[in-house]
Amino acid sequence: MSTKNKILDAAEKLFADKGFNGTSLREITSLAEVNLAAVNYHFGSKKELIKAVMSRYMDELSPRLESALVNICQSTAQPSLTEVFSAFVEPLLALNDFQEHGTTNFLQLLGRGYTDSQGFLRWFLTTSYPNVIDNFVEAVHKAYPELSAEDMFWRLHFTMGTIVFTMSSSDALMDIARNDFSNDIDIGGVIRQVIPYVAAGVAAPV
Amino acid sequence: MSTKNKILDAAEKLFADKGFNGTSLREITSLAEVNLAAVNYHFGSKKELIKAVMSRYMDELSPRLESALVNICQSTAQPSLTEVFSAFVEPLLALNDFQEHGTTNFLQLLGRGYTDSQGFLRWFLTTSYPNVIDNFVEAVHKAYPELSAEDMFWRLHFTMGTIVFTMSSSDALMDIARNDFSNDIDIGGVIRQVIPYVAAGVAAPV
């Protein structure tokens, strides 16, 4: 395994766990078992490393997501909101083949990106991967045409919040669920729990 | 104004804005125009200062919330979920009388507390103010008795996520909304937008 990938893997795990601000380059390089200076040699700066970690996932996820959403839009004239949201499940779970704990890590990172580092990651993602958002908006509009652009805007952000926040604390939540309900649950189970919730939220009457 | 309160006010604003990890004591004391050592003299440590900032709000909010929820439970045999969630509006907006931008600041701080500082604040809040959660769970159960304890658990956390995430980026979202829809909106407007969403989400069929 190359030094570059060792750094990316270690950074991903630590960023997801403790946030971008909360993780030092020394923690990353010592988990990756490489020299401290390797980060700046291969990536230039910590900020660029953060972008690289996110890009690795987005480049994997974005085309799958795009085709899944386009597929929904073309196959049925008016898909249900549940169908639209379910389009996310397979591409997201596919990240587990790409990397160990890929789904959880990516969603946690996404959550971190929205709150840590005063939102520079949000800017980076929305400008680098606008198709994902556009396709999603189009699919939701087909499923629920009466929804005004403004209401759509708010509800999509509410949905984003639900997903991202849930996933960024999903480890803790799954532990509690296992304890209180002695019901073993994995990340796929959480996703299946959240879909009816967000679908109903977006579908709420105005 | 006492030094203690000057510190609390400055810390609150900066914590809400840049997170707990992202704010240094030097930033706080220089905004508060007090000496650096004053924080450790009056609060003991940064961690205790964070608790103090949150407690100031929770002590104000918690009784109002409790009576509003108890009121709902006693007045009607089976309240609607919208009524339950609406019980939060007045107590939350009342924080604006208590402090300038009190509502926004508090909700942003709550969001920070869940992601920053590996969740020690979540522990602090749930153990220090359990009545709020208990009352809320009871009210939701009255409104939607068919919901199993496990589904309730997940949906309440989804709701928490929606609220907290939305509010922690509400400034940015309100700016976008103003630009794209030339529709002036304040924090109360955001709250009124989010209630139908979470009510429908919690009410979703299982």
Added chain:
DNA sequence: ACACAGTTTAAACAAGTGTTTAAACTAACG
């Protein structure tokens, strides 16, 4: 006027941060 508790202050502390430097190493090619 004195003493004393409460508070404020400047300075220093040790530890941790991201980044840079220049020397050492590694492998491939002429």
Added chain:
DNA sequence: CGTTAGTTTAAACACTTGTTTAAACTGTGT
């Protein structure tokens, strides 16, 4: 072999972090 480009390394850089120290200041009660 010797050269060269790519990579790794230990050490240092300048700076920021939370916390502590001991001296100075404040007002109140005797």
